[in-house]
Amino acid sequence: MSLADKVLAVNNDLPIRTDAPVHSGKVRSVYWLTAEDSARLIKDRGYDVAADAPLAIMVISDRISAFDCIWHGEGDMRGVPGKGAALNAISNHWFGLFKEKGLADSHILEIPHPFVWIVQKARPVMIEAICRQYITGSMWRSYAKGERDFCGITMPEGLERDKKLPELLITPSTKGILENIPGVPAVDDVNISRSDIDNNFEAFKFQSKEDIDRYERLLREGFDVISDELSKIDQIFVDTKFEFGYVTDASGNDKLIYMDEVGTPDSSRIWDGPSYRDGKVVENSKEGFRQLLLNHFPDPDILLNKDRMEERSALARDNALPTDVLMAVSKTYTDIAEKITGQPVHLSDNPRAEILEILKNEFNLVD
Template structure:
């Protein structure tokens, strides 16, 4: 296991030609000309809050999973990715992002289940059938978009509201829905080959020169939830919790320590043993969903390594 101190909480690069910098919940994004240099840090977020301690190898896992799936879906929709100069870094075309996240759900889980359990039978204007229980499969996947908040919580929004408010034009939104369903179908097929069920996920899109691109990450443990296919039916029949690969277990740990991101709640500090467990879970997820062996990079001086590799790439580009 990596030294717990050898993890990237933040980067502080000053790149040649840099015109902008944005720090998201997990990624540090540098704009250099018409390119984005996106560093996947080891930060972890839950309930729209960044937790105080980073998770070793998490950034590498996220970046390499996203790269794997971006390359595997490039025939469905063009995407922003151009190069991966470091295990934690992706470089690609800067796009003007749509201010919505396209969330698609194949099963009743997570936020959808919490809403359903509270008595709601509609999510983002989409009806949910009566008589469902947690982790049941929807008759067909449902798209439940969310507004992308600069800070704080993303908010559920309906297709009709998105179009009526002019957040996305109707023609573009129809295209986003088509891409979302096709990407989810591909992700479902790829997961099935690895003995997994893709439960729900989200996609982000942007525009460049009038063309829609898939941006950010896809099918990662930060943006997606997976169940193990083996034993799924038996667990459902017996009313047991599904065995899942996602960061839901981090949310559950926080909830068990009295934190759900609500006002007045104090965020608990994750102990070393739990940090190591989270790191191991992310590595397991990488290997399970890609079918590849995770190669731990040397994380000593990781911030210097990232900067060195980015500068070398930009010099050649």
């Protein structure tokens, strides 16, 4: 079996029983179950959700995206071996720790396979919350150009690249295009301030003003839990993205929960501690792959300039990356997953066949 066979690149064509279109994102695909199958699983598996809650099968892939493009390698390698399983394992670990420490639940109800989550439908808060402990990346680039106001927070003079910030910084942005919010442009992923959220909490889909404080507390607590655990394995939690939503439990209570993924190399920057103390930044996250792409192509502006999206798409489509590049990325993801969870990442010989066998035999979701 070739290396390419072990990669789950296409995850939106599985014969999972559904009566709705499959939602396929950059990395995950979501199969909304029929009302009958949702109700059956809730009853049979004893999930703590409303009896009529919509459920979905969420299948991760090994695809790798960067700069809003999907990249591939030589030998028809359409992804990175082990990446999907590593991402899920890391998220599962943090979600479990959050629950154990009494922070909040997640949208995950069950994990039948390393590539698969059974999730409940959440009503998302329309904010992507970025927590930053160090100044780097896009924030540093803006700061170096003289910008000092970030999401309504004025930063002090004299900050240095890749250094720790005076305190944890929360820099939220819009999730999707939100219209008719004063002072907030109707474009995706635009920075917003805490006062924007306070003054328009309903537009951002918060159920109450009090929930803004809870959301911010869960952000800080979640960040601190992951940062403290990473420090035990001498890794630095630099910054990360959190997403939240509401669900209703079996008793009819609405709960604010964590959703999407948390603390992964895709959604976070993680630096190697010993290297950082030696004055060198070594990425144990997707940021390393981004830097590699910037160095790999002669004109990095194509990757950074949103006005050159057509050229960028062609670059990703027409250039197969060397196999050793994708295997180096694989090692980054599987190594950090094994350090975090204390468990080896299981590399499936045929993930697609495994997923279908489990969903058919144990859950009766494949005809």
